[in-house]
């Protein structure tokens with residue numbers, strides 16, 4: 001009897017993570033059998049996704065559940081996280097998945113996390129700029145970052161919510177206010193633009209995209225996105241027409257998807273792929289792997305701006321090194337000046353949102 005009692009308590013505890021209503025459904029025998037066997041996952045990192053039921057959040061959650069470096073995966077959203085969690089938790093991979101629904105469960109979602117990935121917020125519709133999302137997404141990011149300061153101030157934060165050029169400065173100000181800011185641990189995710197740049201350059205040059213590396217620096221909107229085509233690996237030379245075409249396509253890749261989706265949102269599947277590629281790099285860095293290098297929008301001294309996207313080396317405590325831009329050609333120098341002008345305004349807008 002005693003053994004049954006303990007088992008039932010254990011079942012109720014585990015199942016409550018999957019479905020907040022489960023405690024009201026005692027006696028669900030099928031679930032009891034399955035839950036009894038849940039062991040708690042392989043060794044690895046604890047990752048939370050905030051906005052996990054969204055267009056990015058769902059495929060991102062699925063791909064993180066497949067990542068062997070993840071032992072615990074917390075899925076938080078203000079709607080629909082129970083369904084997403086139930087669905088993903090059936091995948092026979094190592095990570096244990098837990099559900100968190102609504103503001104009252106935000107802190108539980110964050111306690112003990114090593115990495116927090118934030119795709120929460122509204123996406124663009126045709127005709128909008130990323131900055132048009134500021135009014136809604138700034139407040140969402142602020143609230144989520146306040147939770148991080150309380151519950152996992154040492155976690156690495158991967159910020160996806162747009163406008164990244166402003167939401168990263170917002171997050172930094174929230175962390176500063178709470179006294180928990182470590183610039184090494186806050187990274188704006190610009191990986192999707194790198195993924196696109198690799199793909200588009202490979203198409204033009206007739207290469208395999210998996211073998212192409214394009215550094216993309218600056219920020220994550222319009223002219224602030226600055227692909228350094230002079231530094232592509234393997235070395236490629238482009239005609240002026242190819243340079244114009246590629247730069248413009250890389251800068252407008254997000255808009256290309258927004259227009260094709262015709263009101264149904266922005267990039268979600270390629271973004272989930274890019275977010276996982278980036279999160280995996282952060283986790284490999286945390287594990288101590290050598291030479292993990294990716295581009296990200298971070299606090300930086302590479303230019304006179306307080307934040308800038310460039311190549312960073314990831315390590316056990318987040319960013320170990322930020323690389324300088326390297327030699328730029330004239331086309332890139334002109335692009336850099338344009339990028340800095342717009343970036344400075346977007347950064348200031350984010351800072352003022354918290355300091356106002």
Ligand SMILES: NC(=O)c1ccc[n+]([C@@H]2O[C@H](COP(=O)([O-])OP(=O)(O)OC[C@H]3O[C@@H](n4cnc5c(N)ncnc54)[C@H](O)[C@@H]3O)[C@@H](O)[C@H]2O)c1
Pocket residue numbers: 050051052053054055056057076077078079119120121122123124133137140143144159160161162163164189190191192193220265266267268271
């Ligand atoms: N950095 C990038 O490269 C990149 C790429 C694509 C999209 N984005 C941005 O990512 C964001 C999300 O895009 P999407 O297509 O997934 O949107 P979506 O509307 O499909 O999903 C957003 C999710 O966030 C949730 N959410 C809203 N407020 C929340 C809160 N306070 N706490 C937790 N969750 C909350 C929603 O319930 C929803 O499930 C947008 O801002 C978009 O512009 C960034």
Ligand SMILES: O=C(O)C[C@H](O)C(=O)O
Pocket residue numbers: 123124130162192220253254255257258266267
């Ligand atoms: O374009 C958007 O609004 C989403 C994202 O920033 C992207 O680059 O696809």
